[in-house]
């Protein structure tokens with residue numbers, strides 16, 4: 015039975031963790047330094063515990079965590095993959111961790127070289143000409159890209175007010191667009207789950223800055239018409255932005271730049287070896303085609319002969335989008351990852367991610383409705399259509415999966431699929447793990463037919479049982495309040 019009492023409830027009057035001996039050397043009493051009115055004898059309700067109590071309490075809490083290091087985490091559109099520890103080791107080298115951001119350029123040539131080379135690699139992977147490493151996350155990379163477009167049009171004395179975004183887009187796309195001052199024109203996907211050129215033709219005009227799409231899109235499908243779509247957008251003077259958050263279906267295989275994409279952000283914390291999901295630092299570099307390069311945020315790194323320097327004097331730049339240069343240690347991990355994988359390794363990772371997703375799709379398609387049955391890329395999307403007849407929903411099944419020891423997939427996204435279950439296995443899982451996930455899903459499908467009630471109360475074995483999803487997000491109570499009546 016896992017310990018779940020609060021630290022306050024374990025408190026025993028007078029119990030202490032550390033009892034230092036009385037100081038017997040000359041010293042200044044704290045009382046002589048601290049004003050009288052700031053001193054208190056007691057903190058009401060403060061827990062009193064032994065050292066062992068404290069250690070066990072927090073170690074116990076840590077074992078309640080679920081992460082990629084403890085189990086399979088097939089969260090679609092999130093690329094929850096295992097990130098090799100060697101990249102952490104490299105990022106922990108003192109030469110990197112002890113750098114000061116204001117260190118003179120001549121003292122940090124290695125760091126600048128790493129940033130320059132990483133930019134080159136990402137440009138190569140995405141088919142872009144120039145890149146900023148500054149954005150701290152995918153969403154910030156998107157915003158930067160859109161601000162670059164605003165600056166580009168302003169520079170030409172025009173102001174385009176609209177941007178076209180597919181109905182399958184990640185929520186950050188319309189949000190970033192609105193933040194950059196665009197109004198969003200939604201484009202529906204066809205019955206095949208992808209965008210049709212004719213629809214783009216109809217919506218694209220000279221008041222529209224371009225289209226913001228995702229490829230593969232969030233249904234895990236390759237936007238097959240992307241070249242045609244790009245030429246329509248370009249012919250009206252617009253640009254193609256591709257949300258490159260999840261690049262492990264394309265890297266090493268196909269380059270977005272060659273498909274007509276003009277801007278793309280990379281989520282280093284999804285595809286390139288930085289773990290994410292815990293709110294830690296991310297990195298969302300933005301790559302652009304040559305025409306847009308002058309507008310990128312400063313500073314960027316340039317190579318002159320054998321030296322590297324930070325460029326800050328760029329009159330057309332949109333300016334900074336964060337302090338200093340971006341989350342440097344995340345760049346180090348991505349650099350180490352790319353160097354170690356090499357072109358062939360990255361390609362192999364993409365192929366495995368695609369193979370794993372298609373394997374799951376094929377093996378589960380009899381048990382779960384597949385709204386788009388064609389070959390998928392790195393993720394596949396099911397729905398709860400077959401289970402609805404038994405009164406069971408996607409939410410019930412997601413909760414039940416926790417009892418089987420798996421993190422639930424992404425649910426109810428993308429919005430175009432009712433009751434969506436979006437599975438992204440990533441390239442790092444073994445066939446055995448994937449098979450055991452498939453068996454768990456099949457077992458749940460059986461339970462739906464034979465004993466649906468067991469799903470209604472799930473999860474039964476998780477430390478926290480079924481929560482009220484709406485209240486948990488609208489009015490989260492993450493702090494125990496000792497002196498109010500809601501504890």
Ligand SMILES: *Cc1c(COP(=O)(O)O)cnc(C)c1O
Nearest residue numbers: 091151152153184186257259296
């Ligand atoms: C994760 C994701 C984003 C947002 O990236 P953040 O780093 O969380 O801001 C945008 N688009 C897609 C498709 C994503 O999967």
